[in-house]
Amino acid sequence: MNRVKIIYNPDSGRRILQKNVPELKEILWEDYRIKADIEGTQGPLHAIEIAQESCKQGYTMIVAAGGDGTVNEVLNGMMHSGCHQNTSLVIYPAGTVNDLGNHFKISKNVHQFAHMIHLNRQQKMDVGFTGETYFLNVAAAGLLTDVAYKVSSESKTALGKFAYYLEGIKEFPKQIFKPIKVELKIGTKIEEKEIFFFILANTSHVGGFRHIAPEAKINDGLMDLLIIESCPLKDIASLFLLMLQGNHINHPYFKYYQVNELTIGGPSEIVVDVDGELGASLPMNFKVIKEAIKIIVPEAYFKING
Ligand SMILES: Nc1ncnc2c1ncn2[C@@H]1O[C@H](COP(=O)(O)OP(=O)(O)OP(=O)(O)O)[C@@H](O)[C@H]1O
Numbered sequence: 001m002n003r004v005k006i007i008y009n010p011d012s013g014r015r016i017l018q019k020n021v022p023e024l025k026e027i028l029w030e031d032y033r034i035k036a037d038i039e040g041t042q043g044p045l046h047a048i049e050i051a052q053e054s055c056k057q058g059y060t061m062i063v064a065a066g067g068d069g070t071v072n073e074v075l076n077g078m079m080h081s082g083c084h085q086n087t088s089l090v091i092y093p094a095g096t097v098n099d100l101g102n103h104f105k106i107s108k109n110v111h112q113f114a115h116m117i118h119l120n121r122q123q124k125m126d127v128g129f130t131g132e133t134y135f136l137n138v139a140a141a142g143l144l145t146d147v148a149y150k151v152s153s154e155s156k157t158a159l160g161k162f163a164y165y166l167e168g169i170k171e172f173p174k175q176i177f178k179p180i181k182v183e184l185k186i187g188t189k190i191e192e193k194e195i196f197f198f199i200l201a202n203t204s205h206v207g208g209f210r211h212i213a214p215e216a217k218i219n220d221g222l223m224d225l226l227i228i229e230s231c232p233l234k235d236i237a238s239l240f241l242l243m244l245q246g247n248h249i250n251h252p253y254f255k256y257y258q259v260n261e262l263t264i265g266g267p268s269e270i271v272v273d274v275d276g277e278l279g280a281s282l283p284m285n286f287k288v289i290k291e292a293i294k295i296i297v298p299e300a301y302f303k304i305n306g
Contacts, residue, residue, distance in 0.1 A: 002061055004036040004117065005054040006030065006092075009066030012302050013095045017065050020094070020110050026062075027114040028275035034117065036063075041070070049224055051077025054087075061088045061117065061296065067095015072275035075083075075293065079127065079134040088122055088294040097276065099137050099205040103218075104297050111291050112298075124291035125218045126202055130284055133274055134264075134276060136293075139286060141226075141272040142180060142197025182282070186259050194222040194230035200262060200286055201226065204246075207276075211246025215258065218305075221290035225257040262286045266288035 004284045006016045006025065021038055028034040036078060037059075041047045046062065054062050054184040064074035071091050078084045094099025104123075173293075179194040185202055199206055200223050201213035213224035228239060231253040236271075242248040249256040265283040272279045 002034055002120065003059045003089075004034055004061045004063060005050075005057075005059040006036055006038045006065055007070070007209075008040050008063075008092070009047065010223040012066035012070060016108075018096050019282045020108075021065055023121075024092070024110045024114055027110055028117060030158070031114060032118040034114075041066075041073075045073060047073035048080070050078040051075075052081045055083030057082040059087060061090050061120075063090040063092050063117075065092035065094055066101055067093075068097065068137060068276040069095065071100055072277060075127070075136050075275075076134050078293065082112075084127075086178070086240075088120075088148040088240055088296050090296040095276075097208045099207070099276075101103075101205065102202040102210070103205040104295070107240075108265050108300060110253075115203050115295060119298050119299055119300060123218070123297040123302060124296040125293050125295050126221055126223070127289045127292035128200070128202060128223055129276065129287045129289055130272075130278055133279060134292075134302075135202075135275045137275055138201050139198060139272055140197065140199040140201075140206070140278065141270050141276045141282070142195065155174045159175050166238075171185065180266055180270055182264055185228075185263040186257060187261075190202045193227065196228045198223070198228075198232060198237075199226045199262065202288075206298075209243060212243060213256075214249060215256070219291050220258075221288055222258040222260050223256075223286070223288050224262060225259050225262060227255040227257075229253050229255065259286075260288045 006021055008021045010018055025036045025038055028036045039050050041106045047070050049163050051062055062074055064071040090195040091100050091106055093106055179196055181194055199212055201216050202223050203218055204211055204216045213226055216224040248254050263285045268281050270282045272284055
């Protein structure tokens with residue numbers, strides 16, 4: 001018998017969770033006789049604590065309801081407490097940019113979501129690890145991630161994803177003249193490069209773009225590293241467009257690698273975004289832990305990939 005814990009961020013996205021979460025609990029019980037307990041977060045990092053506690057209490061599924069930041073905190077609570085072997089992670093996408101929810105095509109409709117929990121289709125997924133932090137989808141730094149943080153939380157809520165792009169276009173002229181000098185260590189190979197950004201991705205969906213890492217597979221033990229090298233200002237807009245369409249990886253200014261471990265050295269003022277939240281600064285080392293967590297996925301995704 002599954003016991004479900006729903007951890008939700010009442011502040012995330014358009015605040016729909018305050019209505020949806022109690023409804024979800026009721027549907028789970030009324031339609032499937034699945035008992036769920038609810039706990040809202042009180043601030044940053046609280047979801048880590050709740051997830052750790054929920055692991056100790058023996059819940060078989062933990063629902064992370066919020067944006068990718070909340071999913072990351074729940075993941076960290078589960079990984080640090082070691083319960084990821086027995087407990088599945090369920091993502092209820094309710095943030096501004098729900099890359100993971102979009103990747104798995106998880107429904108926000110509470111009835112469909114409850115049905116997904118009931119079906120209990122489990123998909124193993126690789127987990128990234130850097131310093132003391134685990135991540136599920138992405139670690140990135142440079143132009144694109146700067147863009148995300150310049151969007152105030154208010155405009156994120158009002159404009160959703162489009163605020164990211166709008167802000168991005170405004171930022172291009174200033175940012176463009178600041179390539180970052182990095183040293184990449186992949187296996188035994190060391191390369192020095194001047195880059196505008198790097199993205200280390202577990203799925204193809206990053207920052208609202210659907211095809212950033214088109215070759216990424218969630219359970220191959222690898223993450224896909226995309227780099228845009230320093231290039232002339234006039235080329236940036238067309239590169240951005242190629243990336244939106246997913247036609248970028250063979251372009252000469254892009255470099256694309258698949259790695260199971262990566263070290264990036266560079267200026268210490270470069271802060272790396274991990275699953276959409278600010279993480280540590282360079283230098284950083286990343287490792288991939290193959291199939292470290294079980295995600296509950298929709299039937300349609302499971303049929304194709306499971
Ligand atoms: N009760 C709370 N009040 C304010 N902030 C919170 C609360 N609970 C969690 N947070 C923090 O809010 C941040 C963003 O959360 P989350 O990712 O869920 O939503 P979002 O920003 O709307 O979505 P996205 O990350 O997709 O843009 C996280 O860093 C999280 O720690």
